[in-house]
Amino acid sequence: MPLESHSKMSHKSMAGLEFRDVHKSFGAVKALRGVSFTVEEGESHALVGENGAGKSTLLKMLAGILRADSGEFYWHGDRLDLGSPREGLERGIGMVYQETLCFPNLTVTGNIFAGRELTTGGRLREAEMRQRTRALLDELHLSIDPDDVAESLSAAHRQLLQVARALAFDCRILVLDEPTTSLTDAEADHLFAVLQKLKRRGVTLLYVSHRLPEVFRLCDRITVLRDGAYVGTFPRDEVTHDHIVHAMVGRDLPPRTVDAARHAETPVLEIDGLTRRPYFTAVSLSVHSREIVGLFGLMRRATSRDVLIRSRKERREAEDLVHAWRIKAPGVEVRPDTLSGGNQQKVVLAKWLATSPRVLLLDEPTKGVDVGAKFEIHEIVRRQAADGMACLVVSSDLPEVLALAHRIVVMREGRVQGTLVGADATEQAVMHLATAEHRDAS
Amino acid sequence: MRRLWNLREVSTVAILLLEILFFAWYLWPEGNRPHPFINAPNALLILKYSSIYGIAAVGAAIVIISGGIDLAPGSVIALAGVVFAGLFIEAHWPLGVSMLAGLLVGVATGLVSSALIVLVKLPPFIATLGVMGMARGAAFVITEGRYFDVSRELVGGWRPLGIPADWVAPLVMIAMAVLFQILMTRFQWGRAVFSVGGNETAALFTGIAVGRVKTSVYLISGLLAAVAGVVLVLVQGQGKADLATGYELDIIASAVVGGASLAGGRGSVAGAVLGTLIFGVLRNALPQIPGATFYDRMIVGLVVIVIVVVDQLLLKRGN
Numbered sequence: 228m229p230l231e232s233h234s235k236m237s238h239k240s241m242a243g244l245e246f247r248d249v250h251k252s253f254g255a256v257k258a259l260r261g262v263s264f265t266v267e268e269g270e271s272h273a274l275v276g277e278n279g280a281g282k283s284t285l286l287k288m289l290a291g292i293l294r295a296d297s298g299e300f301y302w303h304g305d306r307l308d309l310g311s312p313r314e315g316l317e318r319g320i321g322m323v324y325q326e327t328l329c330f331p332n333l334t335v336t337g338n339i340f341a342g343r344e345l346t347t348g349g350r351l352r353e354a355e356m357r358q359r360t361r362a363l364l365d366e367l368h369l370s371i372d373p374d375d376v377a378e379s380l381s382a383a384h385r386q387l388l389q390v391a392r393a394l395a396f397d398c399r400i401l402v403l404d405e406p407t408t409s410l411t412d413a414e415a416d417h418l419f420a421v422l423q424k425l426k427r428r429g430v431t432l433l434y435v436s437h438r439l440p441e442v443f444r445l446c447d448r449i450t451v452l453r454d455g456a457y458v459g460t461f462p463r464d465e466v467t468h469d470h471i472v473h474a475m476v477g478r479d480l481p482p483r484t485v486d487a488a489r490h491a492e493t494p495v496l497e498i499d500g501l502t503r504r505p506y507f508t509a510v511s512l513s514v515h516s517r518e519i520v521g522l523f524g525l526m527r528r529a530t531s532r533d534v535l536i537r538s539r540k541e542r543r544e545a546e547d548l549v550h551a552w553r554i555k556a557p558g559v560e561v562r563p564d565t566l567s568g569g570n571q572q573k574v575v576l577a578k579w580l581a582t583s584p585r586v587l588l589l590d591e592p593t594k595g596v597d598v599g600a601k602f603e604i605h606e607i608v609r610r611q612a613a614d615g616m617a618c619l620v621v622s623s624d625l626p627e628v629l630a631l632a633h634r635i636v637v638m639r640e641g642r643v644q645g646t647l648v649g650a651d652a653t654e655q656a657v658m659h660l661a662t663a664e665h666r667d668a669s
Numbered sequence: 670m671r672r673l674w675n676l677r678e679v680s681t682v683a684i685l686l687l688e689i690l691f692f693a694w695y696l697w698p699e700g701n702r703p704h705p706f707i708n709a710p711n712a713l714l715i716l717k718y719s720s721i722y723g724i725a726a727v728g729a730a731i732v733i734i735s736g737g738i739d740l741a742p743g744s745v746i747a748l749a750g751v752v753f754a755g756l757f758i759e760a761h762w763p764l765g766v767s768m769l770a771g772l773l774v775g776v777a778t779g780l781v782s783s784a785l786i787v788l789v790k791l792p793p794f795i796a797t798l799g800v801m802g803m804a805r806g807a808a809f810v811i812t813e814g815r816y817f818d819v820s821r822e823l824v825g826g827w828r829p830l831g832i833p834a835d836w837v838a839p840l841v842m843i844a845m846a847v848l849f850q851i852l853m854t855r856f857q858w859g860r861a862v863f864s865v866g867g868n869e870t871a872a873l874f875t876g877i878a879v880g881r882v883k884t885s886v887y888l889i890s891g892l893l894a895a896v897a898g899v900v901l902v903l904v905q906g907q908g909k910a911d912l913a914t915g916y917e918l919d920i921i922a923s924a925v926v927g928g929a930s931l932a933g934g935r936g937s938v939a940g941a942v943l944g945t946l947i948f949g950v951l952r953n954a955l956p957q958i959p960g961a962t963f964y965d966r967m968i969v970g971l972v973v974i975v976i977v978v979v980d981q982l983l984l985k986r987g988n
Contacts, residue, residue, distance in 0.1 A: 290874070292873075292874065312874050312875065312876040316875075324874065328870060328871035328874055328875075330863075330864050330868050330871055330872075330934070332934035333860075333867055337864075341860075341864050341872070341875045341877070342861075342876045344857045344860055346857045349856050349857050
């Protein structure tokens with residue numbers, strides 16, 4: 228099977244994938260300014276940087292979707308000239324993208340062989356493809372059926388399907404772009420187990436992520452890009468988390484501060500006993516002016532979000548705050564879709580704030596956003612709260628909730644498990660509530 | 670076999686059978702009079718006229734599965750029919766050559782649609798709306814209000830390849846349905862059409878030639894509409910510019926009732942053909958119900974909505 232063939236070449240230690248002085252501009256924007264670095268054969272190499280640092284551009288070139296203005300790519304000393312996605316695949320470069328690029332209407336087999344079906348005279352060799360898929364799924368310990376339709380799979384399985392797809396065709400280097408964005412921790416663990424296994428077999432990994440803990444867990448070396456330029460490549464064992472963050476943002480992030488909760492008059496937003504089976508039951512919470520409340524839940528992210536959506540409706544009926552949520556055109560002469568994820572998020576936020584609402588509801592405000600932009604978004608939210616706004620932040624990112632919220636409402640299985648204020652709101656306390664077996668355990 | 674005849678098509682057959690049973694019961698004659706609906710000549714009549722829709726619906730289903738839409742079939746049917754009949758009757762071209770010329774009309778309109786969609790990057794709805802208007806207009810320009818009477822040249826007893834004239838349309842439909850059902854489910858091209866309709870970005874990223882797939886899809890839709898046009902003129906005996914007016918909506922509705930999703934990626938050729946039979950039966954039986962004459966368009970519209978809504982609900986429950 229395809230995986231076996233990698234072990235043969237794992238002992239060679241010649242240069243794997245080499246980027247040489249790569250430049251790329253989009254109009255006046257310099258996306259890449261002479262990036263050079265090497266990914267050694269068989270290592271797992273992280274590529275980190277803020278949004279807009281040039282990671283995606285580099286990956287798109289590697290995938291054959293974009294072409295460099297100048298500079299070269301080498302694989303085993305041979306120059307790579309990738310004109311189309313297909314050529315990348317044929318040279319053994321497998322890509323796993325951030326957005327799950329799967330075909331929801333096709334079966335698992337159909338997805339794995341999409342665009343590269345085994346055929347005789349245009350006719351599909353279904354039985355053979357199904358058999359190869361089954362073998363591949365077994366190797367990856369994926370308990371899914373080759374005939375399952377992709378849309379019936381979990382997000383994690385859809386993501387792993389892409390890994391399987393890359394491996395089905397003897398891929399020698401696997402490039403992963405933010406693969407855990409839509410996965411739960413358990414699902415991410417499974418992905419890492421698979422990646423570790425591939426690594427042991429000699430597959431070279433190029434891993435792009437905002438999540439530094441993942442990077443430190445998986446990767447041997449870390450390359451940092453900033454503003455389209457190469458900052459450096461660091462062996463994992465010689466650097467700390469803070470080193471990398473510093474290299475990424477070019478500044479130190481100030482320590483987080485959690486202000487004491489301040490209780491104002493009457494709450495601006497109040498939800499009382501909101502129930503919508505099977506999503507949530509008897510949810511009550513209130514948000515005061517000048518206060519940031521975090522709504523945290525571990526799994527089933529939809530849960531807390533549903534409360535939010537539902538409460539938004541309730542509020543519409545109850546108070547006439549609809550105007551506060553009216554979308555206004557941004558006054559800035561920028562097209563938001565030309566910006567990177569973090570900047571897009573900031574534009575959205577600025578748009579809402581331009582309407583000077585009394586309540587700000589944030590649903591995973593920094594999901595898929597880099598550290599620098601995340602920090603700026605947090606600052607904006609803090610400033611708004613200080614100016615008197617009531618903020619409700621729904622997030623499954625615990626450090627974010629801890630850093631931002633005055634009060635943290637913890638949900639589990641559609642129920643509010645407890646509320647933690649100020650000094651009580653430690654990581655352990657929140658996790659305890661979010662994972663506790665019984666309600667009275669807290 | 671499982672791929673060729675999946676569950677969704679079985680339910681379309683079930684709807685068709687229920688419909689036939691309903692009209693058989695509702696129109697049951699008193700005494701010993703013959704049944705006005707359940708009889709062989711009527712069945713052939715339904716089949717004959719549904720086939721025109723059916724042939725074009727094969728193309729419509731393929732376009733819809735690819736994530737597009739084609740509004741041109743009705744007009745292309747008319748233009749192809751008029752070109753065929755005009756060349757045959759007025760220019761006295763041989764029958765076969767005139768038919769071929771009619772089919773080329775479909776290739777041409779299909780090429781125009783795909784060029785507008787793939788190269789100019791117009792939304793399919795707009796591109797084919799334009800082609801729909803131009804093709805209908807061209808049909809009027811060619812006929813200048815006349816009609817070409819093909820029936821006087823093809824006197825009774827005309828049997829191409831020994832096939833009775835009434836069977837030409839149904840047989841062409843069945844041949845097209847079988848051919849394209851197999852191409853769509855068993856061949857790499859069909860899989861590519863499903864892929865493009867399922868997730869176009871992913872299709873691009875996996876190296877599928879998306880532009881080529883889209884071109885092929887509109888070409889086939891145009892060609893099949895032209896086939897329907899030529900066959901319609903043979904069946905009706907007249908080529909005129911207002912042929913098949915409004916057919917595009919019934920054709921799209923048939924594909925949708927047969928399981929095609931306008932969001933793309935879902936549907937089947939066989940389902941679309943069965944869908945045309947559902948409407949064929951309605952169009953045939955409703956006028957036989959006293960007082961229903963003025964309601965039949967409404968009822969057809971209602972049936973589309975009910976079937977699609979029920980389908981969606983069942984899908985949701987299935988997930």
